[in-house]
Amino acid sequence: MADAAGEDLDAAADALYGLPPAEFTAARNDRAASATGALATQIKALRKPSVAAWAVNLLVRDGQLTDAVELSQALHEAQDDLDAPELAKLGRQRRALVAGLARRAAALAEEAGTPLSRAVLEEVEVTINAAIVDAAAAAAILTGRLVRTVQADGMEPAEIADAVAGSVPGAPDRPAPARDDLAARRARKAAEAAARDADRAASEADRNAARLEEKLAKARERADLLHERVDDLRAELARIERDADAADEKVANLEDEHTDARDRAKAAARAADRARGALEPAE
The missing domain is CATH 1.20.5 (Single alpha-helices involved in coiled-coils or other helix-helix interfaces)
Incomplete structure (x- = not known):
C-alpha cells in the first residue's frame, strides 16, 4: 500500500469505503500504519461499514445517484408549486428509480463478491429514497463514505454526521422561491399543460x-x-x-x-x- 502520509482523512476514507466490508479492517489497519500522528489515529478509528451502506457507496462511485438527486430537485419544485398531478407523476418515477437503483446496487455488490440479502436490499432502498427526498441526507450519501444507512427526515445533523466517515458537507441551502417566481413558474406550468392538452387534442383530431x-x-x-x-x-x-x-x-x-x-x-x-x-x- 502506498504511503498515506500527507493524505487527509477524507481521502483515506474515500479509498477504504469502496472496498468490500470483508476487506475493510485489514486495509484500514494497513493505511493507519502507513500514516503518522493524528491522521493515523483518525484512520484507525474509522468504523467498518454495514453491507447496506457499502452497497450505497458502490452506487455513488458508479455515478448512479445523479438521477436521484435531479429527481429530488424536481420534487421540491412540484411541492413548492402545489402541483398535485406533477407530484403524483414524480412519485411514480421515484419509486421506479429507487427500485432500479437498488437492483443496480445488488448487481454491483454481487460482482464484488458480496450478494445482498432481502433485508439489506430494503435498507439500500430506504437510503436511496432518503437521497431523493432529503437534501441533508443526500449530501451525506453522495460522499460515498457511508458507515451505516440513513433515512429521510427525522434525523438530526449529529446522526447524519455519525453515519459518514470523515467530513460531512452541509446540505445546500434551497431558499424559498419568491412569490413572483412561484407565480411565474405556475403560469409556465399551466401554459405547458395547456400546450400538452392542445397537442393531444391535435393528435387525436389528426387520428380521427x-x-x-x-x-x-x-x-x-x-x-x-x-x-x-x-x-x-x-x-x-x-x-x-x-x-x-x-x-x-x-x-x-x-x-x-x-x-x-x-x-x-x-x-x-x-x-x-x-x-x-x-x-x-x-x-
Missing part, C-alpha cells in the same frame, strides 16, 4: 381525420362498384327488354299464323263434310 379519410375512401370505392353494377344491370335490362319485345312480336305473329291455320282447318273440314255429303246415295 385519418380514420374518416380511410372510411371515406372505402365508401367511395363501394359506391363506384355499385354504380358500375347499376350500369351493368341497366344494360342487361335493356337487352332483356329488347328480347322481350322480340318475343312478344314473335308470339303475335305465331298467334296470327295459328288463327289463319285454324280458319283454314275449319274451312277444310267443312269442305270435307260437303264432299262426303255428295258421295252419299240419294234416297
Whole structure:
C-alpha cells in the first residue's frame, strides 16, 4: 500500500469505503500504519461499514445517484408549486428509480463478491429514497463514505454526521422561491399543460381525420362498384327488354299464323263434310 502520509482523512476514507466490508479492517489497519500522528489515529478509528451502506457507496462511485438527486430537485419544485398531478407523476418515477437503483446496487455488490440479502436490499432502498427526498441526507450519501444507512427526515445533523466517515458537507441551502417566481413558474406550468392538452387534442383530431379519410375512401370505392353494377344491370335490362319485345312480336305473329291455320282447318273440314255429303246415295 502506498504511503498515506500527507493524505487527509477524507481521502483515506474515500479509498477504504469502496472496498468490500470483508476487506475493510485489514486495509484500514494497513493505511493507519502507513500514516503518522493524528491522521493515523483518525484512520484507525474509522468504523467498518454495514453491507447496506457499502452497497450505497458502490452506487455513488458508479455515478448512479445523479438521477436521484435531479429527481429530488424536481420534487421540491412540484411541492413548492402545489402541483398535485406533477407530484403524483414524480412519485411514480421515484419509486421506479429507487427500485432500479437498488437492483443496480445488488448487481454491483454481487460482482464484488458480496450478494445482498432481502433485508439489506430494503435498507439500500430506504437510503436511496432518503437521497431523493432529503437534501441533508443526500449530501451525506453522495460522499460515498457511508458507515451505516440513513433515512429521510427525522434525523438530526449529529446522526447524519455519525453515519459518514470523515467530513460531512452541509446540505445546500434551497431558499424559498419568491412569490413572483412561484407565480411565474405556475403560469409556465399551466401554459405547458395547456400546450400538452392542445397537442393531444391535435393528435387525436389528426387520428380521427385519418380514420374518416380511410372510411371515406372505402365508401367511395363501394359506391363506384355499385354504380358500375347499376350500369351493368341497366344494360342487361335493356337487352332483356329488347328480347322481350322480340318475343312478344314473335308470339303475335305465331298467334296470327295459328288463327289463319285454324280458319283454314275449319274451312277444310267443312269442305270435307260437303264432299262426303255428295258421295252419299240419294234416297
